[in-house]
């Protein structure tokens with residue numbers, strides 16, 4: 001979203017280190033993971049390969065050649081992990097379902113053992129009073145569908161709707177929130193544009209086709225699910241909207257271009273029923289958008305009980321002057337191709353620190369701006385922070401009270417972003433909850449196991465779990481609904 005420079009209406013600490021802020025009783029505190037990042041058991045109980053299995057097993061794609069074969073072994077440690085969630089007092093667990101565990105080739109009848117695993121997970125959550133927030137797709141497309149074109153193929157959207165119907169029939173009586181897709185921006189532009197993510201294709205036109213077919217899959221899935229659910233769930237999608245800051249005279253134009261490709265190409269069809277005209281214009285040299293068929297935008301435009309928002313940092317842009325050495329702080333130079341079809345002149349500038357271990361700048365005002373600007377544009381749209389958190393290098397230390405991880409920086413990051421969320425609520429934003437990324441350390445995509453986002457430490461040798469100090473801090477917040485110092 002474009003940045004608003006409106007000063008925060010609430011008085012508070014300028015560095016967002018407030019304490020004592022109270023969250024409403026209805027606020028849903030939880031934590032999030034994703035199937036490929038935590039489950040492991042990659043070839044067990046009938047699971048078929050996904051594009052992330054293929055990608056992670058391709059030399060040179062992942063740091064240290066790490067794979068998700070074992071990951072945090074959540075698949076085998078489910079009961080213990082559920083107990084850990086319970087011990088933190090979480091009100092929700094946001095997890096994703098591996099499509100290729102349910103349909104090994106992305107089509108055809110359900111694999112009962114796959115359904116059984118998620119039934120155990122969902123029932124285990126409910127038994128502990130934890131709401132299941134299901135993400136139906138967190139990037140792990142069945143490889144067999146990729147072999148037929150993946151998200152560049154319209155048929156994938158229809159296959160996704162069939163998968164949604166299987167999930168609806170199996171769990172449609174007890175899921176709290178159905179999130180169709182996680183961050184379709186990443187699936188489309190990193191998967192098919194820059195190639196930094198699976199399936200690793202580098203073709204701008206393919207990325208734009210993927211954007212549309214992901215949007216279409218979202219709409220079709222909601223239409224398939226709705227008649228099957230028997231409780232009263234929320235329907236949702238999670239976006240990683242970019243909080244854009246422009247620099248200098250060309251800042252506004254650079255912001256417009258990236259806002260179109262990153263934000264409005266999703267928000268437009270999802271919440272307004274139309275693609276923004278400027279995105280079609282900006283990309284016309286790359287694609288004619290003939291893949292958008294009559295009726296598609298109506299299908300995509302489904303009511304969302306809640307819109308999921310993932311936020312980590314801000315993005316600073318301007319137009320390149322064509323002469324000076326070009327900056328590319330979003331890192332796409334490292335991977336060769338650009339994830340921004342049609343925005344060739346946009347420069348991504350380094351931003352002031354501090355930074356997390358990912359090199360991402362820490363700026364809680366970005367979260368406040370994002371939530372407030374969404375609220376201003378879509379005043380009746382409830383929102384949920386579905387991911388926020390930080391990677392830092394952690395060490396386990398032995399103390400008289402047992403093993404501990406003193407992750408001061410992560411705790412501080414969370415405190416500052418919870419402050420930002422609270423300030424947004426004080427400015428009228430209907431924010432329903434907050435899912436900390438991540439419940440436990442896990443496979444961080446191209447970075448493998450080198451980046452730790454968990455509030456629970458995972459020893460990748462022994463798979464032992466150790467709640468970090470941030471988890472203890474979070475448990476105190478959840479228990480009291482009051483931001484601890």
Ligand code: FCB
Pocket residue numbers: 034037182183186240310387437444445453
């Ligand atoms: C988001 C992803 C999530 C995790 C965090 C750090 O883009 O949705 O799986 O990798 O970033």
